[in-house]
Amino acid sequence: AGVSWEQIKNDQQSTDNVLHVGMGTQMQRFSPLDKINTDNVEHLYPAWAFSFGGEKQRGQESQPLVHDGKMFVTGSYSRAWAIDVKTGEEIWQYEQRLPDGIMPCCDVVNRGGALYGDLFIFGTLDAKLVALDQETGDVVWSETMADYKEGYSYTAAPLIVNDMVVTGVSGGEFGVLGRVEARDAKTGEMLWSRPTVEGNMGYVWKDGEKTENGISGTRGETWPGDMYKRGGAATWLGGTYDPETDLIYFGAGNPSPWNSHMRPGDNLFSSSMLAIEPETGKIAWHYQKTPHDAWDYDGTNMCIPFDSDGEKYCASADRNGFFYVLDRTNGDLESATKFVNEVNWAEKVDMETGRPVETGKRPGDPSETEGSKGESVFVTPSFLGAKNWMPMSYNPNTGLFYVPTNEWGMDIWNEPITYKAGAAYLGAGFNIQPLNEDYIGAVRAIDPKTGEIKWEAKNNAPLWSGTMTTAGGLVFYGTPEGYLKALDAETGEELWKFQTGSGVVGQPITWEMDGDQYVSVTSGWGGAVPLWGGEVAKRVKFLNQGGSVWVFKIPDGLKQ
């Protein structure tokens, strides 16, 4: 049976499947299931585990999907599997034949696919979008999103909106042109393309005919010269869709190059949240979190829709250390509060202007110094962020967001750089430093009405897994040390943990089958930390690589 848009729209409410990344296009990662709860979660045991094989054991960041007796999960190196969800038996495997020369910045990861109709659609490290037959794994269509030789790749799970498949691009470290694009999910045919760097032309396609669809913002406003043409603002994390406002919310990443002295101006729409109209691909509003970003604070963290006191908001926990609450109908800033202890680049966000009040922690201009290295500064958070890609969750029962956070800083300096297609375009060097002996990570429960942190659960290694929360009063998340854990959503008390054998940097899900509630997560340490983590990477060098997906339930004999 094909997956319809109506079913996908209802994903958060429906408990017998997981049809969309984020457990619904709003991506609250909340399940109304309460069969597993604070009273019985201690009895959770593996139902089965599936290995991705002994080779290619790298970061497994995928969120599995469950539909019609099958689990669909992607793995590192652009691989995908369909697994019998009852038995754990493989149904099919797909592996993208990756060319030499792919350039993902931050490990060979993939964060999951999308179900639509009879298709399972996922993006690849060579910047293709591949649609597989759910039954057989055969390729139904395959479209090139962009040229991998110029540094483009894709790692995010696609977003389904009204029978369209909506994607971004990765490649912000290579001077790419960030954009959000919509295709016909059935055929892969292009519908519109919206650049996320101010000054670039958008396009729409009708009957295969490509026509101009207006410039994003105003050309020449916030970028010098023609730097807007390779301004980055990669949309590498994907976005959310809210049926209530009928808007797509997409973060746009760091401006290229990192060296901010080369690009005077605010550099819209880098490090910003954008609301995009799904029918037209036009930008409805934008809010820039880090104007003229000098620290790779990026801005791709999703805006998660939630309602409070009858108002429609969305919340974004940014790499820059601020937890933003925006009016999701118009982008007005409601609040911005620090959610990690150390944020030294800005004192606060000015509520009148919506802009950060900076403290003078911009790395020096290398063109003003002898040699080629500008003055280095110590900045918190580090560019890997107070929160990186790993998704937070929102529990409407507690009214709290559960945010995977990290405390760290960096030395950062600028260097001269010239653009060369397909080469790194940073103009910066860095070294990430831990700030505390005993922990880097912490799950924090944040009240979006006040910004207050209700509780925290610290973790030695940096957290790199998403959280999921349930009506059973639980918060699930993984640790690089290998555990999947369950906390009490009210208090943060640890109620359960299971060692999966490799770091958990995935996105937990839950569903119901034959009267039982199940929980699943992938296991396999990797992602940006071991590659770019500097002193922190050294601290966690002992962690195992891996590649598996785990499914848990409470065995019959232990049910209460």
Ligand SMILES: O=C(O)c1cc(C(=O)O)c2c(n1)C(=O)C(=O)c1cc(C(=O)O)[nH]c1-2
């Ligand atoms: O600018 C980009 O295009 C881009 C892409 C990606 C990616 O696709 O994974 C990451 C980042 N930036 C990035 O800045 C970052 O910290 C990061 C961490 C990870 C990861 O999977 O662990 N990916 C990425």
